[in-house]
Amino acid sequence: MSDNHYRREIFYRFPGIYKYLFREEIMKKDQEIFQERLNHHHDELRWLYTELYHNDDMFAELCDQMYQYFTARRRVLKNRDLEREKNPDWFRQKDMLGMMLYIDNFAGNIKGVSAKLPYLKECNVNCLHLMPFLDTPKGRSDGGYAVADFRKVRPDLGSMKDLAALADKCHKNGMNLCMDFVMNHTSEDHEWAKRALAGEKEYQDWAKKARQGDGEYMSRYFFYNNREIPDEYEKTVPQVFPTTAPGNFTWLPDIGHYVMTTFYPYQWDLNYGNPRVFNEMMYNFLFLANQGMDVIRIDAVPYIWKELGTPCRNLKQVHTIVRMMRMIAEIVCPSVVLLGEVVMEPEKVVPYFGTVEKPECHMLYNVTTMATTWNSIATRDIRLLKKQMDIVNSLPKQYTFLNYLRCHDDIGWGLDFATLKEWDMDEPSHKRYLNDFFTGKYPGSDSRGELYNDDPVTQDARFCGTTASMCGIEAALFEKDDEKLKRGIREDLMLHAYMLTQSGIPMLYSSDEIGRLNDYSYKEDPDKAADSRYIHRGAFQWELAGKRNSKSSVEGQIFQTLSRMEQIRSQESVFDKDCDVYTYDVHDNSILCILRQKGNERFIGIFNFSDSEKTAWMQEEGTFRDLITDQTLELKDVELPAYGFMWCKRM
Ligand code: GLC
Numbered sequence: 204m205s206d207n208h209y210r211r212e213i214f215y216r217f218p219g220i221y222k223y224l225f226r227e228e229i230m231k232k233d234q235e236i237f238q239e240r241l242n243h244h245h246d247e248l249r250w251l252y253t254e255l256y257h258n259d260d261m262f263a264e265l266c267d268q269m270y271q272y273f274t275a276r277r278r279v280l281k282n283r284d285l286e287r288e289k290n291p292d293w294f295r296q297k298d299m300l301g302m303m304l305y306i307d308n309f310a311g312n313i314k315g316v317s318a319k320l321p322y323l324k325e326c327n328v329n330c331l332h333l334m335p336f337l338d339t340p341k342g343r344s345d346g347g348y349a350v351a352d353f354r355k356v357r358p359d360l361g362s363m364k365d366l367a368a369l370a371d372k373c374h375k376n377g378m379n380l381c382m383d384f385v386m387n388h389t390s391e392d393h394e395w396a397k398r399a400l401a402g403e404k405e406y407q408d409w410a411k412k413a414r415q416g417d418g419e420y421m422s423r424y425f426f427y428n429n430r431e432i433p434d435e436y437e438k439t440v441p442q443v444f445p446t447t448a449p450g451n452f453t454w455l456p457d458i459g460h461y462v463m464t465t466f467y468p469y470q471w472d473l474n475y476g477n478p479r480v481f482n483e484m485m486y487n488f489l490f491l492a493n494q495g496m497d498v499i500r501i502d503a504v505p506y507i508w509k510e511l512g513t514p515c516r517n518l519k520q521v522h523t524i525v526r527m528m529r530m531i532a533e534i535v536c537p538s539v540v541l542l543g544e545v546v547m548e549p550e551k552v553v554p555y556f557g558t559v560e561k562p563e564c565h566m567l568y569n570v571t572t573m574a575t576t577w578n579s580i581a582t583r584d585i586r587l588l589k590k591q592m593d594i595v596n597s598l599p600k601q602y603t604f605l606n607y608l609r610c611h612d613d614i615g616w617g618l619d620f621a622t623l624k625e626w627d628m629d630e631p632s633h634k635r636y637l638n639d640f641f642t643g644k645y646p647g648s649d650s651r652g653e654l655y656n657d658d659p660v661t662q663d664a665r666f667c668g669t670t671a672s673m674c675g676i677e678a679a680l681f682e683k684d685d686e687k688l689k690r691g692i693r694e695d696l697m698l699h700a701y702m703l704t705q706s707g708i709p710m711l712y713s714s715d716e717i718g719r720l721n722d723y724s725y726k727e728d729p730d731k732a733a734d735s736r737y738i739h740r741g742a743f744q745w746e747l748a749g750k751r752n753s754k755s756s757v758e759g760q761i762f763q764t765l766s767r768m769e770q771i772r773s774q775e776s777v778f779d780k781d782c783d784v785y786t787y788d789v790h791d792n793s794i795l796c797i798l799r800q801k802g803n804e805r806f807i808g809i810f811n812f813s814d815s816e817k818t819a820w821m822q823e824e825g826t827f828r829d830l831i832t833d834q835t836l837e838l839k840d841v842e843l844p845a846y847g848f849m850w851c852k853r854m
Pocket of ligand 1: 346466503544612778
């Protein structure tokens with residue numbers, strides 16, 4: 204037997220012994236791999252770092268720490284890195300299907316999620332986004348987005364060990380794991396924040412007792428001892444939560460300072476102008492990646508760089524930082540991809556992909572398309588959606604969008620108002636119409652939900668509700684109206700079918716697969732009552748999921764059809780990532796038609812966004828197969844019921 208054969212035998216049968224016998228060789232090989240990746244990026248990384256921080260010592264520390272995190276990375280993850288370096292498009296395959304869920308709502312804790320993986324597999328999900336689960340103070344957590352410790356899981360959810368075990372189990376089951384990296388701010392309970400406060404208190408005591416205080420931790424945030432600079436900022440920085448958390452600064456009476464808080468007063472903005480903040484946050488990022496993450500969602504990324512006299516959003520330094528993160532990930536943990544949360548107007552979103560030579564995020568949320576989709580439901584008019592889809596479809600194919608109907612946040616009406624104006628719809632009154640429509644106030648609307656941050660000054664408001672409630676299922680069940688119910692289910696499925704037809708990666712919001720309705724119980728919880736986003740963050744109802752196989756139940760009808768569509772999508776080559784995707788005019792403003800073309804294969808999706816029967820005026824050559832019903836048909840002036848849809852492939 205050859206030496207190689209022996210080695211392979213030992214490697215597979217006795218990995219511990221293999222590691223011991225060949226440790227020096229393994230270390231040397233690891234070092235070479237790291238060195239090669241570092242060499243590839245070193246010059247650019249150094250250049251960007253120096254441009255931002257002019258600090259060689261801190262850069263040297265960063266490189267040293269990158270090596271430490273690389274060394275600490277488990278062998279299975281290092282192997283995953285090597286495989287994915289050979290297949291960098293792994294996350295863009297047509298069978299990718301995401302689902303986002305709250306651990307406690309879904310299964311109590313991390314071990315509970317692990318036990319429920321068979322359900323997620325039944326949902327065809329292979330990318331699981333766990334909503335924030337790191338330690339956060341109760342009642343001051345912003346749904347977990349106020350992190351008190353980046354290295355500790357919220358104790359009631361489990362431990363880092365449970366997380367790594369879940370990641371391993373997901374990987375063995377062909378699933379990827381995604382988590383949030385909340386990098387713009389920390390909780391006021393984070394150690395740095397506490398030290399900043401203590402340091403300042405000490406300093407003030409010193410003023411009395413002549414002792415030196417330590418401002419190092421204060422320099423990790425933005426502190427001001429009077430209103431002068433905060434007032435200057437307020438002139439140019441818009442507000443994120445105008446009613447639930449007005450203003451961008453919070454007064455700390457204990458130390459007589461203002462601190463910058465773009466989001467809630469207990470979320471202190473980090474100062475990325477300080478290289479210590481950047482370095483330490485990168486170490487946190489790598490620590491979390493090393494637990495076995497495949498996707499890291501960088502939360503609120505446009506906000507991370509602040510500069511007086513600007514809106515403090517999307518500044519060029521943000522792109523420098525994201526580009527550096529991308530390189531750092533490619534050096535230490537190249538199997539990890541970055542999902543940017545950029546909830547901005549389209550021209551601000553796309554730059555976060557970077558360029559082909561200098562990429563930034565691997566994936567971005569298709570936020571404008573999402574909002575425009577709901578606009579089309581309320582107006583029964585797909586013209587704006589078609590325009591928006593044409594823009595997205597004309598972008599380079601490697602730009603990967605994450606498509607979704609609903610997520611844990613509100614829907615902000617970030618539409619193309621310039622175009623709407625040309626069609627005689629002006630912004631304030633159109634937003635009012637949308638909010639009236641979706642809260643069910645508008646005559647003929649069956650949608651149910653609540654406003655979010657209804658700003659009395661700007662008259663602006665966003666909207667919260669689940670897909671099923673927005674589609675009228677809640678109203679139909681309440682009114683016991685069977686016709687309405689059928690229509691609501693059709694609307695819900697049509698929207699999911701349309702989402703699955705778009706190019707990019709579909710992301711489901713947990714329990715939309717069984718048509719979850721709004722949950723009003725948050726109003727009884729004083730920690731949640733003021734934040735209407737909790738209307739769509741209710742507990743998962745397993746008794747309803749239990750009906751998923753019954754064709755007569757709402758849950759079963761949604762679950763079964765959705766599941767069938769997901770399977771078709773993962774098998775048919777017309778859903779490949781490199782297909783050409785176009786919209787197609789069928790001469791009715793309520794009907795969206797999407798064409799997917801791969802070589803000679805031709806797929807046509809037809810979606811009726813109106814609550815009445817409509818005809819798609821079209822004359823397609825050849826015979827088609829309806830992929831859902833398996834029937835053969837011709838696509839000539841196709842009639843669709845209210846909210847009907849078709850998925851057809853040319854035979
Ligand atoms: C992101 C989250 C949102 C949170 C905010 C502040 O936008 O999606 O839920 O409130 O960041 O961290």
